[in-house]
Amino acid sequence: MNVTFSSSGALSRAQYNLAHRLESANTAEEEDAIVREHIRAINYRLAHRPPPLSSASEILVSTLYALNYATTPLAPVMLDPILRLAADVASAGQSTKQKRIGYLFCTEVLPKGSGLFLMLVNMLRKDLESSHPPYIALALSFLINRHDDLTDALPAIQDILVSLLKHSSVPIRKRAICALSTIVISSQDGLNEDIIAYLEMRASPKILQRLKLATEDLGVRKAALSLAAHLVESGSLASQEVVDAIVPYLSDPKSPLRHRALEVLARLLPRISSSSQEDILSRNISALLKPAKHPLPSVIFVPLYRCLSALPTAMLFRASTSVLVPLRALLPSIGTNPNSAWTILTCLQLLDATLWTGAQTSEPTLPRTGIGEVLPNYLDSFTEQEVGKIMQGVYSTDSGIRHKTFIVLRKVDPSILDTYFTSLIFPPNLSSPPASRSSTPTVRSPRSPARSLPDSPSRLSGLSGLPKSRPRVVESSSRNGSRAGSSAGSVNNGITKSLDERRLHQALEVAGVLEDEGGGYAQRMRDVLTALAVSRSKDKGKGKEVDRKRVNAVDEKLVETVLIHLKTRDNNFHATFVQASLQFLKSSHASNLLRNGIPVKESASSPFVSVDDSESPSPPSPPSIPDESVQLRTPDSPSISSMPTFIVIICAVLCECCDSIAPSLNGVEIMQDLATLLKSLTASLQELIVLIIIRISALLGEEADEADQALQYVRDVIRHLQASSGRFIRKRCEQYFEWSSMNKRTHLRAVIEAAKSPTLPDFLMSLESPPPAPAPLTAISASRTNSLTPILPSPRSPSDAHKSPSSPASSSLPPTSPRTTQLRYAAYEAPPIVPHKFMSQSGFVAKPASPLRTRSSDINPFRDDPDEDAASHSDQDEDMREDFGVPSVSAGELALVVGSETLKKKDRFKARSPVQEQLFPQSLI
């Protein structure tokens, strides 16, 4: 940061120094160290020389800034003193600025479920009832941002909140509506239904009143619009009443509320009668669709077309109003402004294709809309040139625009997109599709590249020409490639390969849009990967200078595309995808063996085949070769070993989804199938397969028989692999034997639960550093536990903290208590008697710990290590055991105890080297 203090605008030297150090840090570890050092210094200062409230806000600002840089979570205890300071500043700040910074710090950093919320509830109530509008606004902002943590406080403030809807200050009214909206709409978990019903009942008439009041502030009416839509959906307001209130907003072309009003109208249109719908269409919406002197602002396009999509298509035909006029106005900029392309495609995505292609206007019926009447006159449609312009999106370098264009194409006619997919997989310069394609008609309808397009009206000719041409990106790059190739053949090869791969990536994007079913998507993915393998093998066969590593490389982009697509789909999709992919593995493996003239054995439990090798373990009984595999015995179909991307995808998907789709999987069969593949794969893929076998073995229930023949076969294969492989694979095999036994299965589930995420890399990391084995279950609890259910609680302590809706700083803190009612409305209620953990068994009851003791230990600047915490708690427990029977602790004794603890911790802190501090940052969680 090359800026001097005087020109930086920093509030103080301290802030400047902190910012300078953080900006100059080279690594995340350095940044973390600076942040921790800063917080320790602040804690030390708070413990020894507490600052006045007037200067506390500067501490909070600098700490908040520093926390923005923390890359690893901080121990909650480290932030406790600063949080207490923030709560003090928020509640007792002498100025609006101080209170605002206190509130801001609490909003961003206070962990979910913190006990400090109890203190803040009183402050919140006091500020909401204040006569000073800025204080009310601050309290409302805090309520809006942390309403999920304040559900206990809602009964105490709900009446105040409703009364604020009529406050004289506009910002207060806006925030009050916003607070109601977030509480009623966005409450994440089980807010009391009675509270919501009460709030909706009290707020509904006031919201409607605000909407109808022409003199009301625009911002307030805008806030009221969103809440009104929800109140209609919850039944608190009549839909027609709200629609009548918002329709006038549409007629004013200068109204800034038109955009929001259209959004709300789109939600409410399906709830009103068809006569009202027709009325609104003819009076209000049609007016927006007609050519006007001033074109519509593009920001209202999407809400306007959402309204149109909420109306029946037949109604739009009957209205005889062209829905394309606004889009035509935007069309000239489609080539120069990608945002216009996105907007047009989004609008077309919302419309029924018959409204703009002109394809079926002459048809007597519209099957999709279920209309059994002769439609009126011909409706407007795009010209061929216009359609062609829109469909240029297929060649866009922007994947989002390509995706939207594919969706629009699919809406027009899925067969067009299907043909385009085929043209991407089998471009003219490549050979005809492998025999497997044409010989697998049972899976889905055959897709031949020579397939003719369906008969389309002339306006669709812009679409019909589409699949025949290759993407512009490929063409232009090919030209570059050929030019480069004239000077350097190897470069040309590389570029061609990359272009082929880019084309295949696009094919996978098309597959994602075309297929709604996992099996179909898996088939298309198989087609893409087969084309990739064929393309690579042909390059290799032609003697091109192709890097061998690249030929066998995993295409990470394809893997990523598939995994991201699967994330957007449900469990049924995943299950059918996995089943179809495993089926392909089986058939491909079998055909590969037969092609090489290797006799195969058959298995009763699995249709998989294995090599008839006397040295290798053989499956328990002969399998039948799947019919499809026989058809796959063609010279063109690549072996599964030449499709590493496929293996990686299926392994990654199995690892991530096997728990959610467990009922549809046969774990033993999958393990056996994967084990059969092992011999034909490279070492890196063998490692992957062994890992997945370990992962899937966690699915096996207690009932899985250790002596099962199939499992025995898997063990034999892995033992054989262990004997014949290098050190690295041997280690994985050892891990399999270590983790797959029945008595370790519970521990393996704990390992899976301990992983940061269900992904393969995280599973491997967790396997490499497993959590301690869980205690053995008692007979009763074990019998009640489902074999597939993880036994250990989910170790989500850091991530639970991240659930608080705030800045990253807040996510460093785990919840301090479960979500239970914490607020004690009875003032000065006697503290509950908590049995001491050491004495509960013997029937003794411990007195509650002194708040002074707690505070003095909490604000200790050196208590950032859980081990130290544990040790200090242990010390405290020792002290408390000695204290039993003593009615009270004197101040002097307390000071001695606190002082000795501090000294002990200082010694420990000094003993802990900076290297240790950096090596084990996670231990501070």
Place this chain on the structure above:
Amino acid sequence: MIHSVLIFNTSGTPRLTKFYTPLHQPAQPLIQKIFSLIATRPPGVCNFLDAPDLNETLRAPNTAPGDVRVVYRNYATLSFVFVVDGAESELGILDLIQVFVESLDRAFENVCELDLVFHFDEAHHILNEVIQGGLVLETNVDEIATAVQDKTRARKASLTSSNPLAIGGSSSGSRNGSLQTPMGWLTGRLTGVGSR
């Protein structure tokens, strides 16, 4: 609904992060992932992108899968990124980014990255005037500027009354207005502000 608002500089350092929905994973990897999404965008593409891989982390329980979108706009060395769901209009959010930037510009008088470093509480304050709890609160730049100025004025007045030695209260948030006067320096020394 708006799930989050982020400001990055060109090297990916987050200058302001605000999440309006509960996160289901640590924030830092998520922030890096969002930056990588926009950093890898070639020039000449649109300002919106679907982000299905953010779904699990940011999606509210009642939203459809594949709904999360990223809307971003670059201004000089800063990228303003809004993560929204399908209920929001992308062009509307783009306009909102413009409103936010104009509001920052008015408050800081030619806003630059340093203002966000040294006055990021002010940046949060301005953002709170535009968005609250993931809902758009105000889109009129004049209204926002007035609200921020009103609060700054009220703050100055209350600070002056509580700290008579301070001339003009604390800095207004502007780089040019934050140069310390000798009296301010003296006040700092007396009250311990600024000393370490």
